[in-house]
Amino acid sequence: MSRFGFTITKARFIDYESNDRRISEYISEMEPSFLRCIECGCCSATCTAAGFTKFSLRELNILIKRGENKEINKTIRKCMLCGKCTLVCPRGVNTRNVITLAKEAYQKAENHAV
Ligand code: SF4
Ligand code: SF4
Numbered sequence: 001m002s003r004f005g006f007t008i009t010k011a012r013f014i015d016y017e018s019n020d021r022r023i024s025e026y027i028s029e030m031e032p033s034f035l036r037c038i039e040c041g042c043c044s045a046t047c048t049a050a051g052f053t054k055f056s057l058r059e060l061n062i063l064i065k066r067g068e069n070k071e072i073n074k075t076i077r078k079c080m081l082c083g084k085c086t087l088v089c090p091r092g093v094n095t096r097n098v099i100t101l102a103k104e105a106y107q108k109a110e111n112h113a114v
Contacts, residue, residue, distance in 0.1 A: 019067030026105040027098055034098050036091040037061050043085035043095050053078045057085050064102060073106055
């Protein structure tokens with residue numbers, strides 16, 4: 001087989017209809033500033049946890065919006081709740097509260113209480 005120096009990656013799509021978006025809806029209701037996030041990544045650039053792990057708040061926000069909840073649970077525990085991200089967000093998102101609510105909502109979703 002000829003090698004052309006590139007490969008074709010497996011197609012990936014996001015199925016918004018079947019993803020569980022309850023956590024996203026819960027956060028948006030409790031902390032409406034979450035809806036202002038434009039996924040710019042300023043929060044990730046200043047994040048304390050990102051210096052030690054692969055944690056990215058920008059990525060977390062995207063996963064929450066998509067309703068990819070399994071991934072949320074894996075990554076959210078790395079946040080130290082220091083609040084630096086809240087200070088730099090250009091859109092005034094209360095990121096620290098978003099993370100706190102996401103943890104809370106995840107627990108409730110697991111207990112079928114959201
Ligand atoms: S800095 Fe604010 S607007 Fe930018 S990705 Fe983070 S939460 Fe969203
Ligand atoms: S609160 Fe969490 S996400 Fe924000 S800067 Fe601190 S460790 Fe990073």
